[in-house]
Amino acid sequence: IPGRAPFWVTTGGECEAGENYEDAARRELFEETGITADPGEQIARTTPEFVTPEGEPVRADERYFLVRVAEPVIDTSRHTALERAWMNEHRWFALDELDDWHEALYPESLRTMIERQLA
Secondary structure, eight states, rough: TTTOOOEESSSSOOOOOOHHHHHHHHHHHHHHHHOOOOSSEEEEOOOEEEEEESSSSOOEEEEEEEEOOOOOOOOOOOOOHHHHHHHOOOOOOOGGTTTOOOSEEEEEHHHHHHHHOOO
């Protein structure tokens, strides 16, 4: 995002009318990565407050799902014009990279969320 330090976020977005969180997770995963997968069980929920790049204050209700895929190849062809303008890079992180990554990564508790599921 122009004028902002680089940061990383998980795949996600808003629920569309009539959509539950699992359906929204499935749709967003496909739209943002091209991956078709069942999101499975919700593993975490957060309610962060932040300001969007457009300056709009938000109190989000975020749900997180641990998705396992056989072919983790990212296809960005379904990105919106805004996503293409703002997203410079896409990648998967190894769990041990999350604590020491040199740029902001959200949610900050991502490693803890994942480790709870792997325990």
